[in-house]
Amino acid sequence: MEIYLADESATLELGKQLAQHCPKQLFIMHLEGDLGAGKTTLSRGLIQQLGHKGNVKSPTYTLVERYDLTDKLVFHFDLYRLSDPEELEFLGLDDYFSENTLCLIEWAKQGGDYLPEPDLTLSLRYKNEGRLVTISAHSSAGQILCNTLNK
Numbered sequence: 096m097e098i099y100l101a102d103e104s105a106t107l108e109l110g111k112q113l114a115q116h117c118p119k120q121l122f123i124m125h126l127e128g129d130l131g132a133g134k135t136t137l138s139r140g141l142i143q144q145l146g147h148k149g150n151v152k153s154p155t156y157t158l159v160e161r162y163d164l165t166d167k168l169v170f171h172f173d174l175y176r177l178s179d180p181e182e183l184e185f186l187g188l189d190d191y192f193s194e195n196t197l198c199l200i201e202w203a204k205q206g207g208d209y210l211p212e213p214d215l216t217l218s219l220r221y222k223n224e225g226r227l228v229t230i231s232a233h234s235s236a237g238q239i240l241c242n243t244l245n246k
C-alpha cells in the first residue's frame with residue numbers, strides 16, 4: 096500500500112493512526128528510508144498519540160529509547176550508528192522483544208540477522224515536496240493494522 100504524505104503533519108497523522116489501531120501483543124515496525132525521510136517524525140506522531148507529552152528524538156547515540164506509556168511499552172530504536180550487528184547482543188534484545196511491547200526500528204538493516212522479523216515495514220522516500228510511504232505487512236497482525244488505514 097502506498098500513501099502520499101504531503102507535509103510533516105500528514106506524517107504525524109499516519110503515526111497517530113498506527114497508534115490507534117496497534118494491537119496489544121508484541122508488534123514490530125521497521126522504518127526505512129534515507130536520512131531525513133521522516134522516520135522519526137512518524138515515530139513522534141505515534142508515540143505522542145499513545146500519551147507521551149515530550150519530544151521524540153532519534154536515539155542515535157543511545158540506540159534505543161524507552162517510553163513507558165499508560166497502555167503500552169514502546170521501544171524506539173535508531174541503529175544508524177551501529178557499526179556491527181553483533182553489538183546488538185550486548186543490548187539484551189530479548190528484553191525488548193517481549194510481550195505487549197511495540198518496537199519501532201529506524202535503520203533496521205544495520206541490525207542484520209539479529210533482529211526478529213517485523214509485522215510491518217514502512218518505507219519512506221522523497222517525492223515532490225512531500226514523502227511517499229510504502230507499507231508492507233509481514234504477519235496477520237500487520238495485515239489487520241494495514242487494513243485499518245485510510246487509503
Ligand SMILES: Nc1ncnc2c1ncn2[C@@H]1O[C@H](COP(=O)(O)OP(=O)(O)OP(=O)(O)O)[C@@H](O)[C@H]1O
Pocket residue numbers: 100101102103104105106128129130131132133134135136137153201224225226
Ligand atoms: N511528509 C513530509 N513532507 C515534507 N517534510 C516532511 C514530511 N515528513 C517529515 N518531514 C520533515 O523531514 C525532516 C526530517 O524528518 P525525520 O527526522 O523524521 O527523518 P528521519 O527519517 O528520522 O531521519 P534520520 O535517518 O536522520 O533519523 C523533518 O524536518 C520533518 O519535518
Ligand SMILES: [Mg+2]
Pocket residue numbers: 134135136153173201
Ligand atoms: Mg530519525
